[in-house]
Amino acid sequence: MSATAVAAPAVHSLWTTAAAAPIHAPKIEYAQLSPILVVLGAAVAGILVEAFVPRRARYGTQLAVTLIGLAGAFAAVVGLAATGYATTKADLAAMGSIAVDGPSLFLQGTLILVTAVGVLAIAERGLEPQSREVPHVDAFAPQAAAVPGSEDEKAAARAGWSTTEVFPLTLFALSGMLVFPAAGDLLTLFIGLEILSLPLYLMCALARRRRLLSQESAVKYFLLGAFASAFFLFGTALLYGYAGTLDLGGIAKVVTGDAAPNAALNASAHGDALLLIGGAMIVMGLLFKVGAVPFHAWTPDVYQGAPTPITGFMAAATKVAAFGALLRLLYVALPEMRWDWRPVMWGVAILTMALGAIVAVTQTDVKRMLAYSSIAHAGFLLTGVIAGNKQGVSAVLFYLAAYSFVTLGAFAVVTLVRDAGGEATHLSRWDGLGRRSPLVAVTFALFLLAFAGIPLTSGFSGKFAVFSAAAKGGAVPLVVVGVLCSAVAAFFYVRVIVRMFFAEPRADGPSVAVPSALTGTAIAVGAAATLVLGVFPQWAFDLADKASVFIR
Amino acid sequence: MNSLLGLLIAAPLLGAAVLLLGGRFVDRVAPVLGSALAGLSFVLGAILFSNLLGKPASGRAIDSDLFTWMHVGTFKADAAFHLDQLSMTFVLLITGVGTLIHIYSIGYMAHDEKRRKFFGYLNLFLAAMLILVLADNYLLLYVGWEGVGLASYLLIGFWQHKPSAATAAKKAFLVNRVGDIGLAVAVFLMFTTFGTFTFQGILHPSVVSSAGQGKATALGLVLLLAACGKSAQVPLQSWLGDAMEGPTPVSALIHAATMVTAGVYLITRSSAIFNAAPTAQLAVVCVGAVTLLFGAIVGCAKDDIKKALAGSTMSQIGYMILAAGLGPIGYVFAIMHLVTHGFFKAGLFLGAGSIMHAREDEVDMRKYGGLWKKMPWTFATFGLGYLAIIGFPGLSGFFSKDKIIEAAFAKGGTEGWILGGAALLGAAITAYYMSRIMVMTFFGKPRYTTKAEGGTSPEAHESPAVMVAPMVVLAVGSVFAGGFFSLGSRFLHWLEPVTGHSEGHSPVSTGVLTAATIVLMLLGMGLAWFQYGMREVPAAAPRSIWPVRLARRDLGQDDFNHAVFVRGGTRFADGLAEFDAKGVDGAVRGVAGAVGGGSSRLRKLQNGYVRSYAFSMFGGAVLIVAATLFMRAV
């Protein structure tokens, strides 16, 4: 008897039983979902602002709505943590769709803070050249739908229009990111993935300068993202076929044999193929989002093309959300499969670290260099994921918090170095910057040193935590590769520092724009977080450690 | 009382913070604020002193634990302070002389634009020096040690627009690093040997002897190295003369009265270690004896009044180090001489500063002469300091120096004769060079022509009261402190519980020694008078015989350092550089080349076409699925 012949009636029986079961109204724990709901509410309010507030007042209103929404969401996270959700209790809210536990709340808190800082950089309107008619110019296209270089676009620029939609879009992306690491089942995970991705695709296309590059990057990101989503969805289908459930905890139970697998398939196929391939494909979807090799190809192009404040936000927040989801998937749904996924992840981690570090060496554009650096960091983070112990979880949580602020700060600095053509991102243009603008150069050097993992910066604390967790988890060769790649990476970070401080400044070199308080605050917060987490990391380690237990 | 101890340090520290971070807003109040906080510190010190006096002699100590500084495994370091008779003595000297010099500086620095920084640095120095002497463990002492080094560096180079000042600061910093290595190694050694840094945990004869003679000797030698650096003792003496580039109040406070005596403090504080290590003690007395002669000889040849005084400082600290190296028979006298020296040497420097103030920073004594009429107060106070330092009977130096000479003879044996002889000879030279300074500066005819007379020099005038008053106070100290301390062996009884004391037995009777000292002193004075008082002092230094020329060149200290360390070091560094260029860099370049080559090749994969990205993703997906299945199959 062939396999398909058996499968057909069984699927039918599944369908009929589902239909026959009575439908109950779901139980929704609004309080536990409040961080996500507040952000979504603020985003919807932002759309209404776009619709009804006059153009002139939109910017201020949007900024206020966004920051208030973020503050409310952060208060909600803190409130949940204060009632013990991260430490003493945890819950699967909304019928098992959203996990409210330590990692969720830690990452949600991090994400909200990161977004708040990112929004400050996004809201900057003092860097582009201004005129008396148009006193405030931001980093985004005046009218995104206008053809680049067209009369429409010029008219919109003259009229001082701006795409204030970035604020609600940021909030929508954030809401997806909040869902992503907290998703308790595969479908919610997928929805989180899409909600976070779609606004990002759009935001990538919004650059005011070099619009074609920006739009190209958005299209690339969209196409490849859709491709990755397809992998993810296909993997979800296979895992559902294997386990008969989408719950991460439920899948884990089936894997361990505590629950019966999908009755329909059990009879013929013993299911392991579905489990292995399905699991691998879901992981691939997530690896795409974190930018791990071989799913990294979009990273440099998109990081370069997107408006720099968006790049900073995306690079920081997406990584946090996606690694959170990856951790949850591997630690909650597939922990018993670690003998299958660990070797493969070893390979991915090694390739990611090596490729990121090596290719960054020959980059000539700051944003592309930072993109490859972000790939390398994805590799370092993967070593922590692979550790497979509680220490690994807390190390990754800490690393994410530390890394995201460094990234935000670094990209915010990139927005400041400008010439007539906008941001001067070619590295040769940064020669001698330290002499012309010592403060900016020193700050950027601080971020680079943090990327390189020099002691007394947060990068060192994070790398140290991740590598020691991996070593404890038995992945010593991985740690060796990681340290070697760190050394290679240190080369290109330090090279930029050398260029800034020891090269002769160019006569036609870029000027450093004086930022308004918004970008200034963003950079200051980034630098402060880098130093504080580097010099006094213990409290953050403790926090991450307390928050490192997943609810199953 | 415990909290007063913290406050004592906090006052100047606060001053430093306010003055250095306050910016232009505090410019106007800087001199008064800095001096007031130094004074507050002194008042607190005096209160603590009276509190200590109220306690029984055996239990005169106050401990104050501020916070645990670091705690990793068995490594524990506290920020804790310990006030006993020894540190109390230093506290009073530092804050007392410090306050006087702050006040003096109000006048001396009145026209300097960077006054605020100056007072900030001075306060910083006070705080660091107080940490140094109050620390209850070697690690915190090290913090103070580096702190005073920093303040010294900043103040020597205070007029950094002068290349000579900048160079001098650098030199002081570098030479001090060598000494600091000694202290650092000592701290490491202590931790590995005793597992602690605290004085309480280490400085017990039983504890030290448990570590063995070898360890104790090693510790003693590295501590001596540290002391040599900070106290400008041979062979690390070369920085002190150049340090005179700093403003004169700095020379008085840091490079005469307090910081340079930190080495004496270190040795005295570590007496338990030195008592257990005779070899180290021998090294200490040798250093002391050599330096006291070295400094004295250099002092004889200098025409720059501050450099001559610097040579004298070196020499006097040589006496203290010598005394400290003698063991229990000398500790108390080392500290006593340290205190009296603090008075008269600070007074002498302030006097020199007063003259420079009047003469537009002229330091060449050959262009002085006959100043006693123009500057009577300066003359009087400087003169009293002069009499004190040469050991004129009844004045401070007489009591403290004689005790050291006596103790040196009491060492016994050939050693005692050599050391005692050196000390006696030193006393004679001291009398000679100090008389030379005195005569060249104040007596004879003026060797300059004022502007009124068609020359270039300004008319000398007495300094303002704010400068004279501290000089008077110090002069009073120079006159009476020694007698006061010696009366009924007060100082001995005060310090004995901390340092221990044993009476030595000099082979020569005290009376004979005193007589010999006085005779030698008179000889020195007479020679100086004969050379400089009876004859005209030439305006330019005459070409002299080679020993004098050598002394003028600081006995070749810089030539030696240059030949041995600079040139040797350069050659060593060149060798290393060559090895680095050929060996290390070759390997590094090879690796870098490989990485770079790989990078450019891999970079080509990033061709910008979304179709090839998608294809690479697809290929990666296939690989990952295949690998997953393969792992299961294996």
Next chain:
Amino acid sequence: MNSYVPILVLGVLAAGFAVVTVVSAALTGPKRYNRAKLDPYECGIEASPQPAGGGRFPIKYYLTAMLFIVFDIEIVFLYPWAVSFDALGVFGLVEMLLFIATVFVAYAYVWRRGGLEWD
């Protein structure tokens, strides 16, 4: 190997569907080439007058199409709710009103920003 057969079959079916549709369309469709036929979507939308970067199309057409999809999905979602309205009760009603309100927020945005005006 038995367990991989269903997946293999699935893969073959999926690939087969793609191939068959494309090939059959090419084989069976009539081949009458003219200008309208070569236009994108064969619906009269022309490329913009000054194509930059290889030719672009007015966005309005797509806007309308997107709006249609939004409301289409709304309806798709309303049907199952209507069927099990009894079982879901007040909760279902409130949630559905919220859902409709949210969709109308988007609608209001499109309307206010001129998305409904053709020119």
